[in-house]
Amino acid sequence: NSVVHWFKCDLRTQDNKSLHMASEKAKEEGLPLIAFYIISPQDFEAHLTAPVRVDFILRNLEVLKEELGKLDIPLYVETVEKRKEIPGRILELLKEWGARHLFTNVEYEVDELRREAKMVEMCLENGIAMDVLPDTCVVSPGELQSGSGKQYAVYTPWFRTWVAHVHDHPKLLEQFPPPSKNPSKARKTFPKLFDSTIPSAPPNKSLTAEEKKRFKSLWPAGEEEAKARLTKFCEQKISGYTDHRNFPSEAATSSLSPHFAAGTLSARTAIKYARDHNTTKKLNAGTQGIQTWISEVAWRDFYKHVLANWPYVCMNKSFKPEYTNISWEYNDEHFETWKTGQTGYPIVDAAMRQLLHTGWMHNRCRMIVASFLAKHLLTDWRMGEAFFMTHLIDGDFASNNGGWGFAASTGVDPQPYFRIFNPLLQSEKFDAEGNYIRKWVKELEGVKGKAIHDPYERGCGKEAKKGGYPKRVVDHKESRERCLARYKEGLGRE
Ligand code: FAD
Structure with a gap:
């Protein structure tokens, strides 16, 4: 038995x-x-x-x-x-x-x-x-309700309630001890189970030897590794998290998402550990970086609550049904430039290449490329959502779906549809020196200074062309206008 x-x-x-x-x-x-x-x-x-x-x-x-x-x-x-x-x-x-x-x-x-x-x-x-x-969540789906007794569809009031709930139920952050040692008879009773090996990946999911080596060194496995990453992040980076988290060249975030997705680290442990580094037991007070990080980990809970309450988001449907009628472009060539990091927008291309090379992308860049695909290229956001899943080491249905819905304005608590990220301004603001772009877009190595953000328009076309960097796949202003018109049309607005 x-x-x-x-x-x-x-x-x-x-x-x-x-x-x-x-x-x-x-x-x-x-x-x-x-x-x-x-x-x-x-x-x-x-x-x-x-x-x-x-x-x-x-x-x-x-x-x-x-x-x-x-x-x-x-x-x-x-x-x-x-x-x-x-x-x-x-x-x-x-x-x-x-x-x-x-x-x-x-x-x-x-x-x-x-x-x-x-x-x-x-x-x-x-x-x-x-x-x-x-x-999997710190606060389980179904535990939090708005004043009218419903599931929140907006993050900020949800988060306030989430914090209050965790403060009221301190047991929620208590850790579950590891399992006890089995009685010695276990090995004798089930010898075959101890001798069994871990099967290899199915053929269509296997990696080349080079990829295996690369990913193993980028993402070492196991819960001890996850704990070591958490410890290092809390000791060295968390206090500066609020100020630095949006700059992709800085490695200022925890890069713990693969561990949360595999479950090698629990959100409970992570939040408790971060909170214990704070000067207060409150989740929403004390060191700013710790507060901000906890509120980011809480987004993971939020999107799982959304999924549990509105399971139709699992069925290829927009959270907001009124966004069902947008006429997407389905332009294969454009989609291909996005997938391969060849759009001619350096920040977008750098981000997509980071994803292809490492299986991970910085959050700011996820927002930029998702917005670019849905709004500049007017490509059905579900195609981007699927592409992310097929390449992300941290692929998590709820967070990925939530992130895409946010960027395409079709999801829960999204950007308003008329807010269209300007990739050039995002690039200048969040990668001012171009270090992130230079790391991933080797064709632009010869481009000096601010021209890195837009080489063809800023007098470095010769260098960009020499490096083999493509021209822009779409014009920013025109695609912005096309997007506004198409969203308005889909929503039946004048
Ligand atoms: P940190 O900044 O250190 O944050 C700590 C943890 O908080 C993360 O590991 C993650 O578990 C959680 N978190 C932070 N931001 C978010 C967020 N916006 N939504 C949900 N959880 C968050 N995250 C995934 O884990 N899997 C996905 O498949 C995924 N797809 C995304 C797709 C898009 C279009 C966007 C905009 C965001 C997506 N995210 C996804 C959220 C976020 O980008 C990553 O969780 C984050 O970049 C992971 O890096 P980190 O561990 O260094 O994060």
Whole structure:
């Protein structure tokens, strides 16, 4: 007999609610704890999971297996080709292991919720208890309501309520201890599980040897690595976060998003750790940088609340239905220049190349390129959303969908549609010296001074041409006007 924990986006031993509860149950009943993870190629396909993200998940599983092994807890990982067969296969495994109780942390995406509901039903029919626990958010969806009893659709009042709620419920920031060591009989009873290996990535999600090496050195895996990043960020950078976070050449943000997405770090741990560096126990007082960072981590909660409350955002629909009728351009050539970082707008191209090379992009640049695609190129924002998912190591449905909805003005609490980022001004403001552009757009290495932001218009056309840098794919002023007209038309406004 056994107690079982099902790992999903929570690849850590520390501060993992379900794993902790499973361990407590196993101890109480004197049973071994078994952990498992199912690799689903069809899920990766359906969710457009980036190969770099799949690789990061698999590397994290290797580390996790080792960590759990130290506690004599086996981590069994299996690939199940067809997603609809996953609940059935899990049930088979549970029966094979004589499971009395299955624990897991809830995921709020629609497909996952349906699967969990099915799993609960199947467990019930087979006399196995199942607990699905809220863990990924600091404050779980459904806990916060506006004055009229509804889910907030605007971040600022939501955040005020979120802060008040966490202050009123200090337990929300308490950590869940790691699991206890399994009884020694676990290794004897389940030797095959301890000997099992982590499967490799499905063929269509695998990386070249060069990519594997590059991503491994850029993004080392494991919860200890996540904790080390958090510690370093809180000790060295967080106090300057408010002033520096918008400058992509400065590396002033935590770059913890891949760890939040894989679950190698919990948002609870991160916020508590940051708060404990503050001069106050309040989340909205004390050191400015700490307050700002906590409010950014809270955006992650906000978008998950939105997803849980309005699940239709998972179904390729605009949060704001009135934005359904915008006539997008669907110009393949334009889309291609954006995807490859060849738009002729240096800040946009630098950002897209950072994404292609590292699997990650700075937040300011995500906003610039998303706005550029939706508004300057008038390309359906969902195409950009999908492209981001297929390339981001931190791809997270709720945050990505929220970010794209914000930039394209179709989402929850968005930019107004008539606010159109001017890429040139963004570039001058947030990359004044052009260091970020120079790092990623090698063709512009010969361009000196401020001309880096707009080489062809600022007397450096010869250098840009020599380097092979393309001319602008669209004119700023014309595309701005086209965008305003098209949005107005879609909204039925004069
Ligand atoms: P920090 O500035 O150190 O912030 C700490 C953490 O707070 C982040 O790791 C993240 O978990 C959270 N956070 C910060 N800003 C946001 C935000 N605007 N929305 C939600 N959470 C936030 N974030 C993802 O994790 N996955 C995505 O797929 C994703 N797609 C995005 C797409 C667009 C178009 C935009 C505009 C933003 C997107 N973001 C996404 C949000 C944000 O850009 C990243 O979380 C951030 O750049 C990660 O870097 P960091 O860890 O250094 O962030």
